[in-house]
Amino acid sequence: MLKTNIDQLVCQSVIGEITSPLGGINPYRINPDGHSDIYPGVGGITYNVRIGDPACGLFADHVEPGVSISNFTQFQSQPGPNRALNIFSCAGNVAKVVSGEAQGKTGRVTGKHGGIDHVLLDFEPDVLENLVIGDKIQIKAYGCGLSLTDFPSIKIMNLDPALLAVMGLQELEGGRLEVAVTHMVPARIMGSGIGHSHSHAGDYDIQLFDGPTVEEYGLSDLKLGDVVAIMDADATYGRIYKTGGVVIAVIVHSDCVLAGHGPGAMVAMASKDGLIVPRIDNAANLKNYFTKL
Secondary structure (H helix, E strand, C coil): CCCCCCHHEEEEEEEEEEECCCCCCCCEEEEEEEEEECCCCCCCCCCCCCCCCCCCCCCCCCCEEEEEECCCCCCCCHHHHHHHHHHCCEEEEEEEEHHHHHHHCCCEEEEECCCCCCCEEEEEEHHCCCCCCCCEEEEEEEECCCCEEECCEECCCEEHHHHHHHHCEEEEHEEEEEEEEEEEEEEHHHHCCCCCCCCCCCEEEEECCCCCHHHHHHHHHHCCEEEEEEEEEEEEEECCCEEEEEEEEEEECCCCCCCCCCCCCCEEEEEECCEEEEECCCCEHHHHHHHCC
């Protein structure tokens, strides 16, 4: 078991409400080839898309698996509560329904989606059937400040300590850390969200418009909840291209048709010095890790 600073961490409540999907005056979305269509998108309760399901091949754009929540409903003129929900929630945190027919049922945080500023949750299908838009869900936010004490140059973000403990991390010589991932992603195809000033909320997108790159790296079979390695990147203090750096991220939303967009990757670890060593393991997905919590 790798040593962490878990004794220093604070567990604190944040809350949100299930959001409604949004529709625009012009509902069409145009892809880089000029084709336009109308697609399901962000928000709401997505009954048939969960972690472990394909992130690509859906007739959808930015679809979020499971349940999408925000804290704008009660605080329309004050964004601070929603910022707190997004910054302090971590993948693996316990989420408890506190209103409505499903009151008392629990699920887990699977990710955070920037731009729309949603926190995403996974619940069992029978729970989804009893949820409605507007139900309140409270999260035990735990993980902000988490670090591996023997790896001071590797930044950990957006992970519950219990989730980190079941990810099978292995210490290697030279202060390096081996992390299981399903895919390697070249930083050259990272799009929307790059350049953000911090990585404690939101995500950035993997563009899948270049067929040869998608084929070379096997990216067409990405799944929601996959843990991936973004190579030649850093996200320690903002998302940048950096030769030799490695970012570990979780796939949080589906593929997209809009230029510059694609499956969303929420940062989980970063090493600007390349001290993270990815190891391919097709089982490196939140769906499998949650069974161990």
